[in-house]
Amino acid sequence: MDFGLTDQQRAWVEEVRAFLDDEFGPAERDAVRRGGGEWSGDVIRAFRRRLLAKGWLCLMWPEEHGGLGRSLVDNLLLMDELAYAGAPTIDMTAASVAPTIIRSGTPEQQARWLPAIRRGEVEFAIGYSEPDAGSDLASLRTTAVLDGNAWVVNGTKIWNTGAEYCTHEWLACRTDADAPRHRGISVLIVPLDAPGVGVQGITTWRGMRTNQVWFDDVRVPRENLVGERDRGWAYVTQALDFERVAIGITGGLRRLLDGLAAWCRATTVDGDVLAERPDVQRRLAELTVDVELARLLNHRAAWMIDAGRSASAEASMTKVFTTELHARASSAALDLLGPAGQLDPYDARAPIAGLAQLMYRAAPYLRFGGGTNEIQRDIVAQRGHGLPR
């Protein structure tokens, strides 16, 4: 048993920190705030290209596909540092689409898409949810019908973050209307500039943009069907453990806590240095306990996946605990900060650069995104403890 980092892991963290010191400066931080925290905008897209050039967005890909063949724990250490710096973390193209192509795509698909992803030439919006298919994803109704050498796609997808700048849609659609509902689903790669595709922006509470995308008789080359026809449900769900662990990262929480403690040490309110007040110390201590527990649950799931163990329940635990802590911790932080916590990040007087209010207003999305926490709790009870479905 060893809870510490290896020398190699420690060196890796140092390497990432040094990179971020150089490459993620005030311009990038500002751009993230303006963009609502996603990979959008020229400055952040340039930063993404620098990460791609280092090979870091493809960290876990096998070396024969141009990746670095590194572990999930290494990837988590990277994402924790990105989040701590305030950079976007989860890149669905490199972290979810590409691994599925590596696992299940044909050799031709691997040769075509993986180098393009690695060079940053293609980027995917994830088309799973529909207005009437959320937690019950298998009820999705977007269809693809084969017509000669093309699939003809009709339907609509929602919560397609990034569709306004991505090149392609990673589309879950029904290819066999008569099969049992989990068995008739395939994954199709749809160019977002194809005739018949419409993208409509949706603005969310914190200001982050997402989209609804419509497909109206969109013709897609036959070879864009990923892997095998009607096997899409497996492709979609295989990537979910990883996604839930990625959502569970705690670098942002650590940033909030460190920033909060530093602010409390430096701030006098009504004649008292905040950090010297017992009630403030108690709040900070409670947050410290929770953030450490979140970190442990998160790294535990990654360690298990690296060790080849089944970690379905553990991945759900980290997702639930971290995402609910985002709301709780940022809300507690706002109470500590008082009126100053309301300030916009562009106000130089905003404590922790407005992180508390930004995190507070983004938190609901984490809790239902990536599979609602209710579904996650079902998974813990049913797969972790064998309770009946």
Added chain:
Amino acid sequence: MTDLALSDEQEALRASARAFLQRACPMELVRRVRTTDGEGHDPDLWRSMVELGWVALAFPEPLGGGGGDLVDLAVLYEEAGRALVPTTLYSTVEAAFLIYRAGDDGQRAGLLRPVFVGDRIVSVAYLEDGVRSAADALSTTAVVDGDNVVVDGTKLFVPNAGVADDLVVVALDPSASGADAVRLVVVPTDAPGLCRSRLTTFAHDAQHEVSFEAVRVPIDRLLARVSSNAWSAVEEVRRLATALQCVEMVGGARAVLDLTVRYVTDRAQFGRPIGSFQAVQHHVANLSTRIDAAGLAAWQAVWRCSCGGDRDAAVGGAEAQVAIAKVAAGDAYVEATLMAHQLHGGIGFTVDHDLHLWSDRARAAALTFGSRDDHLRALGSLIAR
């Protein structure tokens, strides 16, 4: 986070400990030692645990120890917590650590060997009226008088003093000040002037008031004659005993969760197992998550204590790690028992059902080695620096 697994040897130790306790520490025994005249102790079980080498496990072999480390010991504590083993195991191991950490070679050999072979049971006398952790606020005194040390004062919540043969007493030398004043004296419980009376506590574990009235012991029973070592020994041993207790508590919480999962699987209402209802499943999921998190924090604290020094600043110092673990373990164990009562309904509320045995231990253990509030206060002052 390099390796969260136990070694093959540790897994084997866990399996054999669980099998042994299922046989040797059944619930009838747990209930029997709770009775007011039971002294919280079972001599046959004690003898077996000593023979298995549990008490001596984490001490060096030349002293008659098992040559294991704290993680090995924690494996036993988790199983002991699950089975609600009488607390004599914990108080004896804690006292032995104090003797080992603060004693010289002669004291280690002379005082520990009888413990390791089961001839003597030892415990720690620390808390007093108004003192929960601050050693410099103690009022019990230890004064050197020629070839003797004279102990005066009253200790509270001394675990298992009724069956203990020796108590490691934490006291102050009034002629010194600060950390230098701390003294550790190993006092036989049959010494003239020593008086024990059992406290009546809700969990029925044996805790005593022990008063010392001019109790004289030979000076070779004064540990750590280089005085500042006594205080650092007290702090270090308190930390590792707390970390071990966190693992014990997590073991108890896991037993409660297992019991509850079995119950909601078997219990049918509305024509189906109540464990099929989402409301029930979500309670189970929440408990499971809290217990896993507390378990990780507890094992991390044990691991951190076993490293000594400042091996890895990235995961925080031992003091913070132990405080985090104690808060998490207390919360998880208490919540597990309260939610288990909710999910069991009336049947789990009866004394015929075993659940309340863990419920008592959960709340009592959360008060031992510092409450939630005490540890949050300690952690908060670390952060404020």
